[in-house]
Amino acid sequence: MKPLILSVEDDLQMTSLLRTMFEISDYPLIQAKTAKEALTRFLSDKPDLVVLDLGLPDADGLEVIRKIRSFSQAPILVLSARSEPADKIQALDLGADDYLAKPFSVDELLARIRVICRRLDQTGTLPEAAVFRNGGLEIRYDEQEVRLDGQLLHLTPMEYRILVLFSRNLGKVLTRNYLTTQIWNSTWNSDMTNLRVYMTMLRKKLNHRFIETSFGVGYKMVRESADTAQEA
Incomplete structure (x- = not known):
């Protein structure tokens, strides 16, 4: 139906x-x-x-x-x-x-x-671990809950979806085409614009940590060291 x-x-x-x-x-x-x-x-x-x-x-x-x-x-x-x-x-x-x-x-x-x-x-496939941790970032997949340095982050459903996609590909560069295909199943110019908007909002909520820009290619979630987390 x-x-x-x-x-x-x-x-x-x-x-x-x-x-x-x-x-x-x-x-x-x-x-x-x-x-x-x-x-x-x-x-x-x-x-x-x-x-x-x-x-x-x-x-x-x-x-x-x-x-x-x-x-x-x-x-x-x-x-x-x-x-x-x-x-x-x-x-x-x-x-x-x-x-x-x-x-x-x-x-x-x-x-x-x-x-x-x-x-x-789609029900979606969760990573094997119920909790993802990267420095000060914690994602509880079962509860769809995200915490940064112990504080609960309020993400929109789409921001959460994008963040989970990065967590499943830690350390990998995800191209813009790959991201829009995974999120919207298309690569229209309007999708590229929406992706930039979402990435701007998500990175701001993450205090510009964890996700780096690979210029001309896409984005990558990097592993945060303990020292980096303390400095943040």
Whole structure:
């Protein structure tokens, strides 16, 4: 069965386009035009995935992300005319799983939804150890909990997914193409932009430790020595 999608969009033409697109693709759909209606429908219909516009008439869509994330980890794909990096960073930092700027390709939107659907269907394979440690970094896979120097880190679901990917490849350079393929199953230019946004946020939360840039190639998680951890 395909996931139930909640589409939150107030523009009538865009609402009609999305309804037609999802109907042709056989996705069950519910729609909302305001932030209040979106939250009401989310609570009553329990959708599997939210496609969210940020420019809503009664509230900023960022507030919808914030409220949903206070009680649910359902995937949220932002579909917005806002294309500035700051807008993407804020939405992703609040817990959005993906961000696609308008105007957009229908094929790309459907592909991104298919990637999210595959993630919903996959349980994932955890490393043999239940806990990963690298200097002052600790990842408890069973609890999906991350601590830095003993302090709990608040990561978005996507930041956590990326960090786990690095922990499984400690010391290896992961190319940008490899990362976007593993995360979004594609290598679109927009994925490269989103990757840079996520890496900026993740490295900031890690106090710019553990993950190094291999210029022109990608990123690598390095092993932190005890001395380095104490200096940090």
